Amino acid sequence: MITMDDIIREGNPTLRAVAKEVPIPPTAEDVELGNEMLQFLKNSQDPVKAEELHLRGGVGLAAPQLDISKRIIAVHVPSTDPEKPESSLSTVMYNPKVLSHSVQEACLGEGEGCLSVDREVPGYVVRAARITVSYFDAEGEAHKVRLKNYEAIVVQHEIDHINGIMFYDHINDQNPLHLKDGVLVID
Numbered sequence: 001m002i003t004m005d006d007i008i009r010e011g012n013p014t015l016r017a018v019a020k021e022v023p024i025p026p027t028a029e030d031v032e033l034g035n036e037m038l039q040f041l042k043n044s045q046d047p048v049k050a051e052e053l054h055l056r057g058g059v060g061l062a063a064p065q066l067d068i069s070k071r072i073i074a075v076h077v078p079s080t081d082p083e084k085p086e087s088s089l090s091t092v093m094y095n096p097k098v099l100s101h102s103v104q105e106a107c108l109g110e111g112e113g114c115l116s117v118d119r120e121v122p123g124y125v126v127r128a129a130r131i132t133v134s135y136f137d138a139e140g141e142a143h144k145v146r147l148k149n150y151e152a153i154v155v156q157h158e159i160d161h162i163n164g165i166m167f168y169d170h171i172n173d174q175n176p177l178h179l180k181d182g183v184l185v186i187d
């Protein structure tokens, strides 16, 4: 079971490496890893388990954060619509790729955080508002999905990780809270 001890922190060069594509269909080992990554996210969002296991909450996780330089990400984005309590996006993506993205940009009003960053880094992380992502699932099936708003932001944060990019690389150092016209703020 993945715990915080398995997550590497800033300074570990793996976080700045470009991760390697994995064979498709994924090996049994990579399927197991993906399942453990998704389970970690679910545990981190369960108040009892998070407390018990001392987990920081997460809605996404990338294999490089476990010092595994492979292009595998997991996302478990809870639904923000009380009418639809089931998760809005919960999956493991193998070799994810952004095929296209909107010109329109978006950011989370409260900024972003990262389990590999043991500090608050204030500022807007401006990203594409909508993306089209291709990926393979655990069975080796190809998928192409269009994502928007929070889901799109999270997947971009994770795909950044497999490309050695940290969320604060996108923050405007001169004025972290500067927003150009037209950037959608997601709360």
Ligand SMILES: O=CN(O)CCNC(=O)c1cccc(Cl)c1Cl
Binding pocket: 057, 058, 059, 060, 061, 062, 108, 111, 112, 113, 114, 115, 116, 153, 154, 155, 157, 158, 161
């Ligand atoms: O790479 C994944 N993590 O570091 C897990 C912890 N961070 C989050 O869950 C998180 C928090 C805020 C905004 C975004 Cl976009 C994300 Cl992803």
Ligand code: NI
Binding pocket: 113, 114, 115, 116, 157, 161
């Ligand atoms: Ni992160």
